[in-house]
Amino acid sequence: MPHIELPDGLFGIRSAMAFRPETAKPLNELVEVLLRGPSSLTPGERELIATYVSYLNDCYYCQTIHGAIAAASLNDDEELVKRVKADFQHADISDKLKALLLIASKVQKGGKHVTAEDVEQARSLGATDVEIHDTVLIxxxxxxxxxxxxGLATVQPHDDEMYRARGKRVAREGYVTVSTEYLAAATAGR
Amino acid sequence: MAHIAIPEGLPGISGGFAFRPETAKPMRELAHILLHEPNSLAPGERELIATYVSSQNDCYFCQTSHGAAAAAHLGDDEIVKRVKADFQHADISDKLKALLVIAGKVQQGGKHVTAEDVQNARDLGASDLEIHDTVLIxxxxxxxxxxxxGLGTWQPRDESMYAAMGKHLATEGYRKPSTENVEVA
Structure with missing residues (x-):
């Protein structure tokens, strides 16, 4: 049961966002710019970074929905997503993305864990400053x-098909567009 | 030196914001709503939560700038130091202490927050919205x-700069840069 009274029928971050639409707006805008905005990293690559960090933080909802969005952005390759979570160094991804995932894992532990060598390694494999910046911020x-x-103990169903379907939809339409629907429904229900 | 070529002379998060205005915009907006807009928690209380979490994360720039903003709101430097060092014995309300316990758990990881932590805050008068905002701050x-x-930003040790920044944040909030009018040593 969630720690506070969240709107019924919504799960994970959507229930929290519907509880507080004022903060939902910048939260959705930030994730939209970071994961779907113009970038030399593909949406699939950026979703893999988001999925990997969510996995390290042991957040079921986030790692599953972003894993599903990543798969939807990568020709439905769910195996690749699993591989990145379990052992990204041996996944079929570019060496540059591996170096960026290493930086992301350092940020997950704490910002000071990122070393000049980690950054130099990513740069020598072709990462730009914007790509490094965005990896740190994702x-x-x-x-x-x-x-x-x-932290709010949101409801997080274990239902692969639900995440798969939502993943495809977010990959197609984006975070802000999809959010207008559940935010409007919650506001109407007040 | 910063890990990437961020504009020179801008301390802490200002450097990251100037490097990437597209992400700065929602990040500023989020801070403005959480810390500055009207709320049943006073801005000074919310800045104390931000300062405490930043201190637990050992981020010098954030704990110092938000500590200065808290001090500007509260007219009291000592209470900020006390909250960072030992908030259970600081001169703050029991409700805020209960919210700081929740914030400290969130800093360790979301799953650390227990139903008892939340019930305790609620017993001391915290509303669902205050609990929500504490978790999100x-x-x-x-x-x-x-x-x-993570970007290795420049974080000068210059108390007067942070004091000026804190005053600016306390009066203007987070939508506009706080470093424009600050003389950086």
């Missing part, structure tokens, strides 16, 4: 989203 | 702190 932002979702 | 500072330290 990892940092998911340390927020994950804590928000678990 | 603590979570958000786990982001801001990691962003500031």
């Amino acid at each position: 990892a940092a932002a998911f340390c927020m989203y994950n804590r928000y979702v678990d | 603590a979570a958000a500072f786990c982001m801001y702190n990691r962003y500031v330290d």
Whole structure:
């Protein structure tokens, strides 16, 4: 049961966002820019970073929904998503993305864990300053989203098909567009 | 030196914001709503939560700038130091102490927050919205702190700069840069 009274029928971060639409707006805008805005990293690559950090933070809802969005963005390759979570160094992804995932994992532990060598390694494999910046911020932002979702003890169903269907929809339409629906429904229900 | 080429002379998060205005916008907006807009928790109380979490995350820039904002709201430097060192014995309300316990749990990880922690805050008068905002402030500072330290931003040791920044944040909030009018040593 959630720690506070959240709107019925919504799960994970959506229930928290519907409880407080004022903060939901910048939270959705931030994730939209970071994971779907113009970038030299593909949406699939950025979703893999979000999924990996959420996995390290042990947030079931976030790692499952972002894993589903990642798969939907990567030709439905659910195996790749599993591999990245379990052992990204041996996953079929670019060396540059591996170096960025290493930086993301350091950020997850704490910002000071990122070393000049980690950054130099990513740069030598072709990462730009914006890509490094965005990796740090995606990892940092998911340390927020994950804590928000678990800190309120939101309801997080174990239903692969639900996450798969939502993942496809978010990959197609984006976070802000999808959010207008559940935020409007919750506001109407007040 | 910062890990990436962020504009020079901008301390802490200001450097990250100037480097990437697209992400700065929602990050500023979020801080403004959580810390500055009208709320049943006073701005000074919310800045204390932000300061405490930043201190637990060992982020010098964030704990000092938000500590200065808290001090500007409360007209009291000592209470900020006391909250960071030992909030259970600081001169703050029991409700705020219960919310700081929740914030401290969120800093460790969302699952650390227990039903008892929340019930205790509620017994001391905390509303659902106050509990929600405490969780989100603590979570958000786990982001801001990691962003500031993860980029290796410049974090000068200059108390007068932070004091000026704190006054600006306390009066103007977070939508506009706080460093524009600050003389950086």
